[in-house]
Amino acid sequence: MKLTTKFTLLVTGCTFLLLGSYYFMSIHSASNAFLKFNQQTVVLTSQGLLNDALVSKALTKQSPTLSINEKFTQLSNEFPNQQFMLVNKRQKALSSVHDLNNDISYIPVDNGYQFKIEQADTEPLIVQFNQGQMDFVVDDTLYELFWFPRSMFKQKQAENRLLTRLADEFMLSLLVLSLIAAGLSWLGAWYFLRPLKQLKMSFLDIEHGKLDTRISVQRKDEVGEILSSFNNLASWLQGLHQQYKQMNSDLSHELRTPLHAIGSRIEAMEDGLIPMDSEQLQILARELKSINRLIDDLSLLSITESNQLSLQYANADVTQMLKTLVERYTLRAKQAGIELNSKISPNITATIDEQRVRQIVINLIDNAFKYGASGKEININLQEHDTYLAIEISDNGQGMNAEQQSAVFERFYRIQQSRSDNNSLGLGLPICMHLAQLMNSEISLVTSQGEGASFTLKLSTTS
Template sequence: MPFNLQRKLLVLLGLVILIALSSSVLLRNFVIRDFKAFGEGRMLDRLYQVQAVLEGRYEQSGGWQRDQVANDLVWAWLSGIELRLYDVDNRLVMDTGQALASLSPVMQQRIAASSSRRPLPPESSEFQSYPLFLRGEEIGHLDLQLPHPIYEAFFIRSSNQFLIYSLLGLGLTAVILSFLAARRISRPLQELTAAAEGLANGAPGPRVRAEGNDEIGRLATAFNRMADSLEAQEQLRKQLVSNAAHELRTPLMIIRGELEGMIDGLLPTTPEALQSLHDEAARLATILDGVDELSRAQAAGLQLQRQEFILLPLLHGIISRFSRSAEEQQVTITLSGDQAVTAWIDPDRFTQIITNLISNALKAMPHGGRLEIHLSATPHARYIEVSDSGSGIPAELLPHVFERFAKGKDGGLGLGLAIVKELVAAHNGTIAASSSPGNGTCFRITLPATTGGLHEHD
């Protein structure tokens, strides 16, 4: 079974969970150790206090007085220590039981009530001996017995139970959440992988779901855009091949028919017949040149040499090339706009765009008219409008003017505006057409003001 991304994520999250739970156990051990050390320290402090009190009592009384040390042994008992006090000759002075018995019945009841929850030391426990000194001389010793550490045991038992429950509860919750997280993270990546493999094998297949705005969501969105673009390019390629084959078929059939007629002796081999063949061959060359030009326009985005140009002088230079043709056709060309408007463009490709638009406009006005080119700008975009007063574009053809081999009533290959659209798109711009029959046509080009968002290719 392959070790896929989901299993890798589960293993990684499992290690993180294991480390987190192990740190909890380690922390608990440190807490218990410090708690035991704290309890032992407190008990030693009480023992030293009892020793100091008894030594002071001996000095005050000049010896061991049973009635005076009784209260001290009761106080020691209330502090959790059972004592047996011996003099220097190892004779028992008093123990905790005798001290409690010397109290009044009321005091015994109160002390019994206050210490009822604290168990007595087991009978088998051994006493520990601590000597008592006064001015460097031994005055007796204490045998003491500590009660069973019930509070410490309760704390340790409670902490163990809490640790077990928390490890089971939190560990199980963490495992479930890790599984869900690994599945949620890996599922879109698995879909992306399957879709990418299908795309690589030539089967685009369904698009992946783009959920959220994180890196995976943006990756899915970018993949869908790429798949849409590839699918659209494939459709365009097929359409281009189909349209080109259709356009090439007619002149080829004419050439083939005339050549077969000449071979069979049905048609004379005259200069006129040869001229007809030459015209059809020239038509074939024109079609192929147009397709080649369209292919170069589609690849222009990878070859543009962008520079910042002042548009008005550049437009004026392009218009001057058509001054003679416009004069012969009695077409008036006007140019208007802000002198300081600039744009980042490839001057050669931009010139090709405007040249194609002006050529189409002049073809639409063979008997005179007006051609107006207007330049305007906003902080984020530049606009070039090319308007003519020709016959206009029929309404049914207007939505298709930028498609390949879309021919108007004036004939032609129908590739000029498709080339213009590709070149404008290479500049990260857009072009739109508006027209009404008998009132002329207007093409509006929108270009970005700067190179922001563009891909520079030198």
């Protein structure tokens, strides 16, 4: 499963878990709170309702000589569980009679009557009446009398407590879920960053020269691909390090041998042990030529590996080029007792860098003479295909095993690893490989131990 899929599923799962938990916890808390609140409200309201007949009877019993204030006070004292309000119907205003415990104000509305009752430390209570509950006249003034149970104040307080409780429970739920989310986030970060931390430590090991460092890969997502790439990189660096150590050793030997021979021969000439004639000078020239060849090969390999070699493409007669090379090697094959065969298709031309293609073919033919001479047969073939030309150089010599085949294109690698092998520097095939790659072509090898080797240069004929 890809890392993006894992991360998406993790975030989605955590989100659904948190939101779902918060939703169900909120629903549970609110349901319990509202159920309890409604039960209390029903009890308070049912117990506090006052019948109109009782109020009418109380007013009738009062002395007609009492003032409006006295009537209101006496009525409030007789029904202490009720909150009474008196409105001058003509003036549409609250009577000057007021309650010492509450601050009551009349709010004019288009339909009905509305009152605002405020108590200390409590949210204002708004009471709406569609019509007056009872009319009565005092001193030729018509009043509207309204009342409601004082238990509604308790109901309002209970409502405030309910809201406070819900707010506290929701806040607690949010805090708990936030802690759970933080924990899940930490676990997710730990899960995703653990291999990256391991990767960091492995890079530090590589930096300190531990090139054999590897990471166990058990994941199949993008992180697993990164860890696998690190292992590949570490293997490549380790191989490169070994290769350069071997290269330095080989270079030291390849340069030391001819230089030592030149120095020894010059000292012998100076001491009069050997004559300073043309034969000795030719020997010195051959040694210098060997050094120059090594330097030229290293220079060419360097610029081909860095893609800095400039190719000179032109239309060339590939058939004629190979026929010329066959003629060039015919005498050498005859002297070595080797049968040189060729099967070259006629009239094949292509846009190539003829100099570099010839250089590759010469290297492959020289390689066949060096390591395939025991088979007494070398074949040079040319065939044209739809998108490429195939130049095959094969022999029936000693061939190569799997280990040799995998290393044959590495610099300074020689089939015969003895340093006494002066016939090869181990640079020819690496140069051929890089030249072919620069020309968008390839070199393939088919070989097995004791059955010879076949190198095929596939020259691309497409742009």
